Amino acid sequence: MRLKDVKVHIVSVPLKEAIHWTWQIIPITAFDFVVVEVRDEEGNAGYSALYDGVSSKELLMKYKMFIEGIVKWALTSVEFEPRDLHRIASICTHHYMRIGFLEAAVWDLMARREGKPLCKLLGGCRKRVKVYASMGRLVDVDMAKRHIDWYLKQGIDIVKVRFHRPDPMEDVKVLKELKKIYGSSVRFAVDANQALAVFPPFWDRWTALRVAEELYQLEVLWLEEPLYREDVEGYVWLRSKSRVAIAGGEAEYGLSNVLRRIDVGMYDIVQYDATLDNGVYEALTIANYTALKGLKYLAHAWNPGLGWLINLHITASLPEHLSPYIETPLDPSWFWEEVMFAVCDKEPPKIVDGYVEIGDEPGTGYSISSEKIKKFSIS
Ligand SMILES: [Mg+2]
Structure with a gap:
């Protein structure tokens, strides 16, 4: 073409x-x-x-x-x-x-x-995809609760929080409080954003393992980017010891680089991003490889609407057991509709019972x- x-x-x-x-x-x-x-x-x-x-x-x-x-x-x-x-x-x-x-x-x-629809061109046919709410700020219990209550009203029961306090055990304390409040009605994931961290806190391997042990007790779904991206051996070491799934990959690009990282055993969950990284072809190749290795593929999708929709359709083109959820930036609450979709011709897709529906319109269904x-x- x-x-x-x-x-x-x-x-x-x-x-x-x-x-x-x-x-x-x-x-x-x-x-x-x-x-x-x-x-x-x-x-x-x-x-x-x-x-x-x-x-x-x-x-x-x-x-x-x-x-x-x-x-x-x-x-x-x-x-x-x-x-x-x-x-x-x-x-x-x-x-x-x-x-x-x-x-x-x-x-x-x-x-x-x-x-x-884009997902059909990519070979898939899921009608809807489960949303997980991705928080971006460091929140205390009260602020987290305000947001989580809003998520639950939309049927969203998976929430990713950020750990960024100088002492990560203080982050653990906040999560323990939230777990006390919500019990099994909300499942949490934790993102440490250490892969590209350029200012403290910097986690070492023992810190990451200590946090992982705490998160296992709290039945956390995954620990994301617990170490600097260059510490390949550290990821492999941590993954061999952690009882919580280790996630990462958004900071990477290039097929040989990402496939090698999967091969050496850095991740349980691979988080490539077609729009932030190197596109749909690489994302699909990586997702297919992830499936062969018995791992999960959860697209990183902290994107403006038109980019998020690309990752949504990639997810919808994959089997649910391989790629069960789509990351959705819902913090602060007004940010999604007013900012991420600010230049789109339509409002963001509605989240119903925790799922976003995939329409029948060509492409992503959205234009500028x-x-x-x-x-x-x-x-
Ligand atoms: Mg992340």
Whole structure:
């Protein structure tokens, strides 16, 4: 195939209150992300979006320059096979430009061209996917309770909390309190975000194991990124000792890199992200490999709506036993609808009884609203 046009929009959505994610050094007052729009000769469109974890306008402008200045020329000049696009993504990653989200938009376009939901183009047919609520801030018991009560009203009974206090046993204390309140009505997961940690707390292997032991007592579903990404042996060591599932992979890219990490036994749960990492083709290849190894694949999906929908459809294309849930960023409560879907032509899909339904519309079923893009675009 060949594209007719590739457009990149840098979007900045002001926040009604500052948010301090645990992985960021300072609070943010606007949420900045990239939206990509691809078109073919027949006028079919495809969309995706990327939040790179930093939310820096200056950095995001480089995506626009790079994609519209170089990548667009290649994709509009020569015929390409969509399954070869990960090679371009790989070159770009090498230059610190992750363009998996652009590759994902091409898959969205292809699904629209075929008149099929994206998950069907990818070979799957789940009608709905179970949501887990992903919290992004360090919360005390009261704030967590306010959110969890709201999740339960929507039927969501799996909640991921962040551990980021200087003493992780203080994080454990908060979780113990929540477990006392909710008993078996809520299952928890814990994300330590250590894989790309650039400022303290830094966990060592013994800290991670001690936390894992505590989490096992609390029947936690998984412990995510408990160690720095370069400590491959540490992950293998921890996984051999931990009675809680060890998850990771969102910080990785490139097939040989991720498959090797699976081979050496770093993870029970592999968390690749098509839009943050290197695209749909790599995500599906990794998911299939994960299945062969008897592991689970849970897409990392802390993405703006158009990117999250790509990961939702990948999940819906996989068997439920392999990929049971979709991560959904629901903290603070207003963030999902007002910010993540700020430039979409529709409201986020409704969560009913803890599940999000997969519609019959072509592609992801969502497009950008030109009016909203105009309102929030800074490029
Ligand atoms: Mg994570």
